[in-house]
Amino acid sequence: MAVFVLDKQKQPLMPCSEKRARLLLQRGHAVVHKRYPLTLRLKDRIGGDTQPLRLGIDPGSKVTGLALMRESDGEQRHVLCLFELAHRGFQIRKALQQRAAFRRRRRSANLRYRAPRFNNRTKPKGWLAPSLQHRVDTVMAWVVRLRKLAPITALDQELVRFDTQKLENPEISGIEYQQGTLLGYEVREYLLEKWGRECAYCGDTETPLEIEHVVPRSRGGSNRVSNLTLSCHDCNTEKNRQSLADFFAASTGLRRRLKANGHTADARLDRVQRQLKQPLRDASAVNATRWALFNVLKATGLPVTVASGGRTKYNRQRLGIPKTHALDAACVGAFDTLNDWQVPTLTIKAMGRGSYQRTRLSKFGFPRGYLMRQKQVKGFQTGDMVKAIVPTGKKAGTHTGRVAVRKTGSFNIQTEQGAVQGISYKYCTVIQRGDGYGYHLTPTIHLIGGAEQAVA
Numbered sequence: 303m304a305v306f307v308l309d310k311q312k313q314p315l316m317p318c319s320e321k322r323a324r325l326l327l328q329r330g331h332a333v334v335h336k337r338y339p340l341t342l343r344l345k346d347r348i349g350g351d352t353q354p355l356r357l358g359i360d361p362g363s364k365v366t367g368l369a370l371m372r373e374s375d376g377e378q379r380h381v382l383c384l385f386e387l388a389h390r391g392f393q394i395r396k397a398l399q400q401r402a403a404f405r406r407r408r409r410s411a412n413l414r415y416r417a418p419r420f421n422n423r424t425k426p427k428g429w430l431a432p433s434l435q436h437r438v439d440t441v442m443a444w445v446v447r448l449r450k451l452a453p454i455t456a457l458d459q460e461l462v463r464f465d466t467q468k469l470e471n472p473e474i475s476g477i478e479y480q481q482g483t484l485l486g487y488e489v490r491e492y493l494l495e496k497w498g499r500e501c502a503y504c505g506d507t508e509t510p511l512e513i514e515h516v517v518p519r520s521r522g523g524s525n526r527v528s529n530l531t532l533s534c535h536d537c538n539t540e541k542n543r544q545s546l547a548d549f550f551a552a553s554t555g556l557r558r559r560l561k562a563n564g565h566t567a568d569a570r571l572d573r574v575q576r577q578l579k580q581p582l583r584d585a586s587a588v589n590a591t592r593w594a595l596f597n598v599l600k601a602t603g604l605p606v607t608v609a610s611g612g613r614t615k616y617n618r619q620r621l622g623i624p625k626t627h628a629l630d631a632a633c634v635g636a637f638d639t640l641n642d643w644q645v646p647t648l649t650i651k652a653m654g655r656g657s658y659q660r661t662r663l664s665k666f667g668f669p670r671g672y673l674m675r676q677k678q679v680k681g682f683q684t685g686d687m688v689k690a691i692v693p694t695g696k697k698a699g700t701h702t703g704r705v706a707v708r709k710t711g712s713f714n715i716q717t718e719q720g721a722v723q724g725i726s727y728k729y730c731t732v733i734q735r736g737d738g739y740g741y742h743l744t745p746t747i748h749l750i751g752g753a754e755q756a757v758a
């Protein structure tokens with residue numbers, strides 16, 4: 303992973319390699335400015351040549367991928383840094399729901415009747431739920447941060463799942479779809495969204511889906527998207543050249559699978575026929591959060607290029623790149639080749655800054671215990687990144703990670719290898735103050751779906 307470099311006046315220069323960073327530090331030309339992400343500040347240089355850098359963004363509901371890339375000849379991308387930003391929308395939602403429930407109990411506990419109040423609040427236009435607004439805010443916070451560390455000149459955002467303009471009124475225009483072409487991927491994403499990511503016939507979800515002609519080609523069915531659906535391999539082969547009604551009436555295999563998935567044949571057939579006539583609304587392919595993010599990204603003044611998820615997938619499969627959130631971000635938009643993508647990913651986890659409420663509550667909303675008035679203990683605060691050098695005892699050694707403080711001065715440290723408990727404050731030094739995020743460098747690639755792959 304590349305190391306960020308600032309000049310003497312903290313203006314961003316081109317990121318350098320780890321080897322060069324080591325030399326700069328050894329020779330005393332630079333100091334460490336920030337540990338996460340690693341940033342050096344040159345002691346005597348002011349200004350320098352920079353090249354255009356792109357930041358790719360793949361916004362997700364739980365994790366947003368970010369990829370910083372250098373571009374050469376416009377068509378070649380070189381990956382410098384990969385980030386995965388883990389959101390905490392779920393925790394925010396849970397905390398707010400809990401607060402609402404506690405309030406509701408307090409207000410209604412001693413009140414026999416209260417006239418209903420409703421429809422007496424307005425929400426501003428473009429309002430997002432706090433858990434969603436948080437996603438926009440954290441992504442934006444990191445775009446701003448990275449701009450302070452590197453000379454970013456352009457942004458690429460994945461905005462929609464598929465590009466309706468590429469499909470040109472997908473339901474009615476004739477399309478010679480082909481697997482493996484950009485158009486093929488856009489069609490596939492469209493069908494996945496329209497048919498709810500399951501086999502249209504039997505409802506299987508845990509299986510690869512194939513593009514399937516409802517009216518078979520041999521019976522004069524067209525290649526139009528309105529005649530296409532997605533089915534599992536079994537349904538596809540069993541249906542073969544039968545019409546839809548014949549297939550549902552005759553196939554025993556389908557009946558068995560329908561039963562296993564808890565569907566009845568009549569209802570399912572009805573659903574397929576209804577679905578076929580309904581083009582997918584544009585609105586269901588985009589989501590409000592991504593648009594909100596797009597609008598704030600535009601406000602930075604940098605050129606923002608938007609692309610579809612279909613194109614991301616097309617790029618990824620064309621170049622044989624594994625599926626991770628960060629690498630998806632590197633594959634957003636139009637380009638030829640992607641180089642040097644085998645770099646570790648820095649996982650940035652939104653942790654919050656602790657709670658304002660000092661009373662800990664039981665699950666019934668009664669006080670269970672109280673937090674300290676001050677958040678600081680012996681100069682440390684929960685969330686700080688610390689390095690502890692323990693000279694003797696069971697926990698002897700060096701532990702680096704996020705600290706959780708206790709009033710006694712005996713801290714817990716969350717290291718890359720796991721939690722270490724009961725470390726005295728005397729052995730700790732702060733290497734970076736808490737900023738609401740936890741950091742973790744993954745040397746391996748976390749494939750979406752659980753598998754791991756080592757980085758060469």
Ligand SMILES: [Zn+2]
Binds near residue numbers: 503534536537
């Ligand atoms: Zn099926």
